[in-house]
Amino acid sequence: MLQELRLTIVVENSALFGNSSVWAQHGLSIFLDLDYGRERMKLLLDTGACTEVMLHNADALHIDLSHLDLICLSHGHYDHTGGLMGVLQRVNGRICIMAHPEIFAPKLKAQPILRFIGPPFSRTQAEAAGAIMLDCRGPAVIAPGVMTTGEVTRLEAFERVSGFWTVKDGQYCEDNIPDDQALAINIEGKGLAVITGCAHAGIINTIKHAQKITGIEELYAVIGGFHLASADEKRIEATADALRKLDPAILRPGHCTGQKAICRLQEALGERCQPLAAGDTIQL
Ligand SMILES: [Zn+2]
Ligand SMILES: [Zn+2]
Numbered sequence: 491m492l493q494e495l496r497l498t499i500v501v502e503n504s505a506l507f508g509n510s511s512v513w514a515q516h517g518l519s520i521f522l523d524l525d526y527g528r529e530r531m532k533l534l535l536d537t538g539a540c541t542e543v544m545l546h547n548a549d550a551l552h553i554d555l556s557h558l559d560l561i562c563l564s565h566g567h568y569d570h571t572g573g574l575m576g577v578l579q580r581v582n583g584r585i586c587i588m589a590h591p592e593i594f595a596p597k598l599k600a601q602p603i604l605r606f607i608g609p610p611f612s613r614t615q616a617e618a619a620g621a622i623m624l625d626c627r628g629p630a631v632i633a634p635g636v637m638t639t640g641e642v643t644r645l646e647a648f649e650r651v652s653g654f655w656t657v658k659d660g661q662y663c664e665d666n667i668p669d670d671q672a673l674a675i676n677i678e679g680k681g682l683a684v685i686t687g688c689a690h691a692g693i694i695n696t697i698k699h700a701q702k703i704t705g706i707e708e709l710y711a712v713i714g715g716f717h718l719a720s721a722d723e724k725r726i727e728a729t730a731d732a733l734r735k736l737d738p739a740i741l742r743p744g745h746c747t748g749q750k751a752i753c754r755l756q757e758a759l760g761e762r763c764q765p766l767a768a769g770d771t772i773q774l
Contacts, residue, residue, distance in 0.1 A: 491678060492635045494525040497685070497713065499770040500547045501538030501573070502744050506769030511550040514768055515543045517569035518687060518715055518745045521553050522673075524633060531633045534561045535673060536687050537573035540610075544573025545580070547768055555580035561621075562638055564687020564714075565670040566593030569745075571609040578619040587616070588638055590669035591625040597665065598655040607654075627668075629703045635676035641668055642691035642699045648728045649692025653720070667691065672714070674700035677774050680739070681708030688715040688746050694732045711740035711774055713766070719748030726751045730758040740774070742766050 501519035505512045517539035524531040534555070538544040548555055555577055564570055571593065578585070597608030609616075613623060624630075628640035644650075644666070656665035673685040684700045686693065693716040701707055712733070718726055733741065733755065741759050743752050744766025756763045 491526065492524055492676070493527055495675065495677065495683075495774045496523045497521070497772040497774065498523070498551055498553060499744070499766055499768050499772075500551060500553065501536075501543055502766050502768040502770075504744075504765070504767045506767040512547050512769040513543050515539055517543070517572065519544060519547075519570075519573065520685060520714070521548075521551075522685070524636065526634065531559050531636075532557055533632070533636075534558055534577065535685060536564050536570040537561070537577050539569040539572040541573050541576025545576045551769065556582045558585060560632060561585060561587045562632070562673065563587060563589035563593055564672060565590070565667055565690060566595065566597050566608050567688065568607050568610055570687050574609065574616060574621075575611050575619055578616070578621060581620060584620045584622055586622045586624055588624045588626055588630060588632060590627055590641065590671060592669040595665075595669070596657045599653065600655045601653065604655075635678070637674045637704060639671045639674055639696065639700055639703060642671060642696050643702075644691060644695055645698060646692055646694050646728075646732075648725050649695050651690055654690075672696050672700065674704050675774070676704060676706055677710050680774075681710030682706040683711040683713065683774050684709070686712070686714030686716065688717045690717055693717070693729060694736075697736060709736045709738045711742070712738050713740070713742040713772065715745030716743050716747040716751065718751035719746050721748070721751065726754050730754050734758045738762065740772075742772065
């Protein structure tokens with residue numbers, strides 16, 4: 491049984507005030523230290539946007555990447571995968587990477603001009619550097635009480651993905667980012683913790699999907715990117731309403747959530763809502 495879970499925010503768009511040794515960068519990486527008494531699991535969710543910041547911050551925060559047990563990638567965008575090659579250099583031997591196979595599909599942004607925003611390495615390069623790609627579309631149990639969500643069921647009409655493009659079967663088309671997923675963790679006696687990368691699938695969709703696959707209704711914590719930085723009033727309002735109803739004890743929005751949405755969530759949930767920053771540690 492999970493006795494203790496400690497999260498360290500390694501890479502984030504802002505850095506903890508007063509901690510000048512940690513750098514801020516548009517990206518996300520969260521280190522999870524899971525204590526099971528006799529066993530311990532060291533898990534890295536995402537790797538920030540580049541090797542330099544990822545390794546600098548890991549060192550500044552005294553995180554030993556050579557002893558990681560598993561890396562999970564929330565989706566294939568560069569700001570979550572960009573530091574992977576640097577992390578692999580530090581890892582002892584080979585390491586499993588839990589991710590959806592479409593993280594390597596063409597990831598594009600079209601406005602104002604077409605740009606590649608996928609991982610800055612190929613699958614072959616990652617494998618040559620020691621990655622064992624697990625290519626998982628569905629949910630997976632990765633430790634007692636800890637699951638990856640796999641593809642998130644899209645239920646909420648207000649949480650439609652837009653602005654991303656890909657190429658499928660020779661056609662240039664909108665990317666609804668099927669690879670987007672999160673971690674769902676059972677915090678004994680408290681409820682469900684959902685740890686997201688960008689939550690492109692929608693933060694409410696992601697929470698509801700995590701509740702469904704774990705069978706845990708009680709929501710305890712939601713931590714990570716909520717992808718509301720470019721959302722309109724209506725969507726921010728609908729998200730704040732839904733989160734108020736879901737009633738988590740801890741809400742830590744960061745990365746792509748955007749300042750406007752964070753302020754609105756703080757209004758809706760009061761002191762339970764605190765923005766994330768690199769250098770933060772969270773005990774669940
Ligand atoms: Zn993204
Ligand atoms: Zn992102």
